[in-house]
Amino acid sequence: MKKEDSPDEGSQDILATWMKSTGDIWGNMLHAWSDMGSFLNTPQKSPNSEAESSKRATLDAAQKSFQLFSKLLLNPNVMESLIKGAGALPDIMVKFEQSSLNSFLQLQQKWLQRANSLGKSTEAFKFEDLDENAFRAWADVYEQEFQKFFNIPQLGLTRFHQEKVNRALDKYTIFQTTFGEFLRLLYLPISHSLTALQDRMGQMVEEEELPEDAKIYYQMWIKILEGHYMTLFQSPEYIQTLGKTLQSMSEFTMARNEVLEDMLSALPIPKQKDLDDLYHELYILKKRMKMLEKKAEE
């Protein structure tokens, strides 16, 4: 009884034939390219030149590798293992996709939690008085939810530089927030004084004492404005905001300077620290010299 070929064996024969013919075709092609290259280069260069022989050797090696690889594939055991592996590929892909999807979902969940906590952070202010509390609310949200991203530990050779850049960005955001709050406070007397002026004018209308000269309205407003500023400037809120603004400005400037100094260190330009060291040495030397001069005079 004639042994029936299994479907696997049949497919192996077809594959082996295809591999062999492909190997022959690519081998011939490589030879043809190599010969053509030699032909084209003949007038200018000797075929025995070092470059030419190196190129030929590379092509020969590539051809041999391809042929060996083809032969290896013709081995039924290798082919069987390859086909089995190909069968397992969809499983691996599914696992990989599953793992990625899970990670993404977890990340998304964390983000949702974070977004949820944004609401908690702002709950105290409720954004009802958006004008007055927006800066403080944003400062709170930033400090609780976003600032930590700038504090993620940096890795590798450039970690210190990355940390400095992150610090500068962090300090810049804080400075912008406090400065915004400071400007809002400075604007308050203007809006309040205009309201007060309107009230005063309403009262004057009632009393039929409305002045005819526009300058009087301006003088009234300036006086009210001055009073509002004086009240504001003595308030603990203003003093606290002023202190915070100056502090955040200094901290941002310091962080920015550190980044700039890093950049400057790659250039042939002295850094502020170099100058400061020099100034300090100069200061000490001058002081000593003056002291000695005074002693010599005495």
Next chain:
Amino acid sequence: MTQPKIPVDLILSKLAEEAEKVQERAQKASDVLLEPLDTQIAATPYEVVYQDDRVKLKHYLPITATKLKTPLLVVYALINRETMLDLQPGRSVVETFLAHGIDLYMIDWGYPTGKDKFLGFDDHINGYMDTMVDFIRKKHNLEKINLMGICMGGTFCVIYSALHSEKVKNLITTVTPTNFDTDKGLLHVWMQGLDPDLLVDTYGNISGDVMNFGFLLLNPARLMLDKYVGFFEHMENKSFVENFVRMEKWIFDSPDLPGEVFRKFIKDCYQKNLLIQNKLEVGGRRVDLKKISMPLINFYGKYDHLVPPEACELLTQKVGTQDATDVRLDTGHIGIYVSSKCQKEFAPKIASWLMERDEPKRKQSKRRAPARKPAARKRARRK
């Protein structure tokens, strides 16, 4: 119910009238602003007789015979410039002193740069000031000279006189903060919440423009708005424009403040108030106000918003001398030196006070010995 009457017609006609005036004023103003203006400040002739680093000693050329034997050294603050004392002819403290026969010297602190950031109280008071005082003493062959301080320069003079009382004959302090424990002036309030270490460590010297912005913030309605509305209303007046520009030139000519001076001034003076308590240390020596044994006259402004009377008036009670006088003028921080009213009662008063104390042998024998009780101290209040 009757509707209140609003004179809309009158208001509108006034506005139209005003608009016409503005147009006319703008036309005249353009003529004034485009023609040459005399806005020079510090025009009184002087020569630089000594220089130490950036710090110069100016000696003003006399315009009349010198009537006082002892020369006067004026020490301005390190904030803004000493040109304020000589803003314009006819309104110049320098000119008045010279007219009264005072031999006048003045310290010009110059413009501190990065290399000056380490210079502190000690370097300015026991260094530059002492060198200049010694120079004048040597030049005039005198043991003592007269010393006058303005604002922070006054604080320096108080410290100097306590540490070098043997070199100071008479001391004049003007708008000089010595007691910083008060909440009357906004600066005193604001400085309590400041972190001078952070500012100095970050910026080194403190920018003059930043300090000026701080001063403008003390009264933004008047200093940043109303002042320029006033200028707009009078800009067809050449003399007004010239004076206004002179003042602007002075105000915004702001040298940076050496970082270490700022640090000590804020920490030890504004925040700890050490000077008036005799606890301040400069150059390793404690500043004892009781060692101020020379005659002292202390001027301050009733409406001073930078250095309020409360910051100035304690000094005369804390010094060692019995010849201590307070003079309170009805003006502000700058008005003492530049207002036309004070031109008559400020500089001439100093000249006469110095004159009284200039010839000790002749005058002291005629003058009664000063009272020893603090209550007997003079306290002149000008209204």
